[in-house]
Amino acid sequence: MKLLLRLMQIREASIFLFILLFVGCIGLVNPAFTSGGSLGLILKSSMILLVLAVGQSFVLITANIDVSVGSTMGLSAAVCGMMLTHGVSGSLSVAAALLIGSCIGAANGLGVSFFRIPSIIMTLGTLGIVRGYMLFYTEGKWIEDIPFYFKKLSSAAFLGIQLPVWIGIIAAVMAYLFLTRSSVGRYFYAVGDNEAGARLIGLPVKSITVLAFTFSGLSASIAACLFVMNIGFVPNQTGTGIELQVIAAAVLGGVSLSGGQGSLFGAALGAIFLEVINNSLVFLKVPAYWNNAISGFLLLLIVTGDSRFQLWLQSNGKKKQQEQENMSRSKLPKSGEGGYEDKVVL
Amino acid sequence: MKSFYRWEFFLLLIFIVEIGIFGWLSPGFLNVNNLLFSMNDFMFISIAAIPMTLVIISGGIDVSIGSIMGLCSIILGVSWSHGVNVWLAVLIAISSGLAAGLLNGLIILYSRVQPLVVTLGSMFLFSGLALVISGGSKASGYEGISGFPDTFVQLGNGSFIGIPNPLWFLIGMTAVFCTLLHFTKYGRSVYLVGINSKAAFYSGLRIKWISLSTYILSGLGGGLGGILLTSYFSSARADLGSEAVLPVITAVVLGGTSIIGGKGSIAGTVIASIVIGFMQYGLQMIGLTSEQASIVIGAMLIISVMARQSSYQKVIQWFRQSKTDSSDPTYKGEMR
Numbered sequence: 005m006k007l008l009l010r011l012m013q014i015r016e017a018s019i020f021l022f023i024l025l026f027v028g029c030i031g032l033v034n035p036a037f038t039s040g041g042s043l044g045l046i047l048k049s050s051m052i053l054l055v056l057a058v059g060q061s062f063v064l065i066t067a068n069i070d071v072s073v074g075s076t077m078g079l080s081a082a083v084c085g086m087m088l089t090h091g092v093s094g095s096l097s098v099a100a101a102l103l104i105g106s107c108i109g110a111a112n113g114l115g116v117s118f119f120r121i122p123s124i125i126m127t128l129g130t131l132g133i134v135r136g137y138m139l140f141y142t143e144g145k146w147i148e149d150i151p152f153y154f155k156k157l158s159s160a161a162f163l164g165i166q167l168p169v170w171i172g173i174i175a176a177v178m179a180y181l182f183l184t185r186s187s188v189g190r191y192f193y194a195v196g197d198n199e200a201g202a203r204l205i206g207l208p209v210k211s212i213t214v215l216a217f218t219f220s221g222l223s224a225s226i227a228a229c230l231f232v233m234n235i236g237f238v239p240n241q242t243g244t245g246i247e248l249q250v251i252a253a254a255v256l257g258g259v260s261l262s263g264g265q266g267s268l269f270g271a272a273l274g275a276i277f278l279e280v281i282n283n284s285l286v287f288l289k290v291p292a293y294w295n296n297a298i299s300g301f302l303l304l305l306i307v308t309g310d311s312r313f314q315l316w317l318q319s320n321g322k323k324k325q326q327e328q329e330n331m332s333r334s335k336l337p338k339s340g341e342g343g344y345e346d347k348v349v350l
Numbered sequence: 351m352k353s354f355y356r357w358e359f360f361l362l363l364i365f366i367v368e369i370g371i372f373g374w375l376s377p378g379f380l381n382v383n384n385l386l387f388s389m390n391d392f393m394f395i396s397i398a399a400i401p402m403t404l405v406i407i408s409g410g411i412d413v414s415i416g417s418i419m420g421l422c423s424i425i426l427g428v429s430w431s432h433g434v435n436v437w438l439a440v441l442i443a444i445s446s447g448l449a450a451g452l453l454n455g456l457i458i459l460y461s462r463v464q465p466l467v468v469t470l471g472s473m474f475l476f477s478g479l480a481l482v483i484s485g486g487s488k489a490s491g492y493e494g495i496s497g498f499p500d501t502f503v504q505l506g507n508g509s510f511i512g513i514p515n516p517l518w519f520l521i522g523m524t525a526v527f528c529t530l531l532h533f534t535k536y537g538r539s540v541y542l543v544g545i546n547s548k549a550a551f552y553s554g555l556r557i558k559w560i561s562l563s564t565y566i567l568s569g570l571g572g573g574l575g576g577i578l579l580t581s582y583f584s585s586a587r588a589d590l591g592s593e594a595v596l597p598v599i600t601a602v603v604l605g606g607t608s609i610i611g612g613k614g615s616i617a618g619t620v621i622a623s624i625v626i627g628f629m630q631y632g633l634q635m636i637g638l639t640s641e642q643a644s645i646v647i648g649a650m651l652i653i654s655v656m657a658r659q660s661s662y663q664k665v666i667q668w669f670r671q672s673k674t675d676s677s678d679p680t681y682k683g684e685m686r
Contacts, residue, residue, distance in 0.1 A: 069466075119656050121655050124599075124609055125603055126652060128596060128648070129648040130652070132600075132644035132645065132647050132649075132651070133644070133645050133648035133649055133652075134648075135641060136644040136646075139639065139642050140642060140645075248470055248473065251467075252470055252471070252474070261467060293481040296477050296481060298478065299474050300472060300473065300478050301471075303474060304457060304468065304475060307468070308457060308461035308463060308468075
């Protein structure tokens with residue numbers, strides 16, 4: 005029991021347990037969910053959300069928010085697709101897309117750090133600008149005829165794992181190592197936890213903020229390339245509304261919106277969990293229009309439950325501390341009733 | 351003279367310049383009737399933005415407002431198609447909007463999770479429920495329920511002494527919420543909760559009730575917006591208003607409300623939403639799609655906030671300084 009409690013306190017572990025439990029339950033109802041390639045397919049399709057959530061976490065950890073990732077993803081996908089259909093080589097198209105995404109992210113970061121525009125407003129503005137510009141760029145048309153070799157990349161496998169999954173894993177691991185094992189990575193937490201304090205001890209707060217938004221933009225364009233690979237065409241609405249799903253995934257994974265807290269693995273697992281929920285309903289023979297209601301309900305349930313659980317832990321810890329203080333003061337043996345109550349609580 | 355420097359005045363100035371420029375670019379734009387009735391297109395945004403101003407002033411945010419619109423619209427449609435009187439159905443829709451807002455507020459208070467996260471979750475929940483209701487009843491998901499009686503359709507399309515009904519609606523709502531926010535004790539306490547909720551708590555305000563009530567009002571705004579949209583399109587759909595969140599928040603912020611709370615006004619929100627709406631209409635008349643027009647609106651949002659934060663204030667200060675310096679040196683004491 006204690007081990008379980010301890011595990012619940014680590015958000016990554018609890019969300020992982022949730023995923024296993026959820027997959028297990030669905031698998032019991034419909035074995036087709038766990039057998040065959042369906043889990044692999046879900047994993048592959050969740051990579052777009054995963055990469056975006058990892059990028060968004062940088063921004064959230066610095067106590068900002070980036071709602072422009074959906075439109076950035078749309079424009080990057082359009083650029084990548086447009087260049088591919090015009091016969092430009094795959095690597096060059098991908099590089100162009102990544103560059104555009106990073107530039108939009110950096111612009112967001114500059115606005116937030118140097119012009120002191122609240123991040124939600126800055127990125128709301130760029131959301132409109134980039135989405136509108138994408139429609140100018142594509143002239144409102146869908147981009148089709150992506151060369152076959154590029155589409156085939158999505159099913160290219162190495163060690164039995166497909167390329168998109170590799171990209172997602174590598175991006176997440178690299179970002180994780182950067183954030184936790186380098187000194188610059190720790191700065192992100194410092195800035196998010198206490199910006200004024202971070203400035204006082206001489207951290208480059210502004211550069212860190214710009215960097216966080218650049219990573220978020222970069223992640224949006226990586227997701228865009230994955231999208232072009234997986235889907236094979238670029239509709240006008242690419243990425244519309246995904247920003248809210250991304251934030252939901254990160255929050256589900258324990259990244260705090262008030263900054264300074266959370267891990268990239270949590271965010272990545274949150275993204276996978278959301279995708280698993282979305283895809284599992286088919287296997288339960290629930291009509292697809294239940295998707296949003298159920299994922300919304302689960303998000304509320306988990307976030308509320310987690311918050312109450314943490315509050316309970318805090319008050320429990322305080323109670324125990326008080327009890328110990330009382331005991332050491334009076335040096336009386338613990339009453340039977342109190343002990344009994346303790347057991348019930350646990 | 352003080353009101354001369356207010357942000358609302360600057361917005362009015364933008365509005366006049368905007369009308370002038372579009373009138374110059376496309377002469378058909380300046381037709382008063384056209385202008386008035388084109389407002390029906392974006393009135394639901396103004397109406398949802400007014401209560402949202404209260405939410406943001408008190409330090410919260412409600413991103414579920416678009417979903418509430420869709421939910422109320424489909425509830426109205428489904429209950430009407432099941433034989434309920436249309437006005438009773440409107441009442442049911444409004445009360446479900448209030449209930450949605452209440453749910454938001456209660457979860458935020460109970461869980462102590464940030465409003466953005468909670469309303470994000472309820473956004474999925476409400477839009478999902480709307481889809482479930484429309485999918486569960488015979489009406490197929492995206493076609494919607496139509497064929498409403500004429501009296502109801504007139505609500506969003508008709509006019510009274512030359513002014514379209516939605517505009518009357520807006521005027522009434524502005525009056526009510528202006529009074530509520532700027533001239534009542536409740537309104538002042540909303541500001542105080544946004545500035546410093548601890549201070550508000552220690553000064554004996556019922557901060558829980560105040561923040562809860564702002565979410566209920568926001569739900570009401572979503573419900574009214576949804577009903578207006580249903581009447582305007584004379585069809586009830588689950589996805590009505592699904593794109594409304596960002597314009598609504600843009601209108602509130604452009605209207606001078608601080609996103610971290612404690613500052614803002616109803617008049618600013620209303621003027622800003624009209625500025626945005628006419629911008630979209632004007633750009634459409636020039637030949638852009640509404641999505642392409644979002645370039646201008648996005649840029650407007652960023653530049654206005656940037657200007658308000660830095661240069662606009664400095665310019666005003668400079669103005670005041672030069673004026674007071676030249677005319678009356680004793681006046682300086684009143685300067686901030």
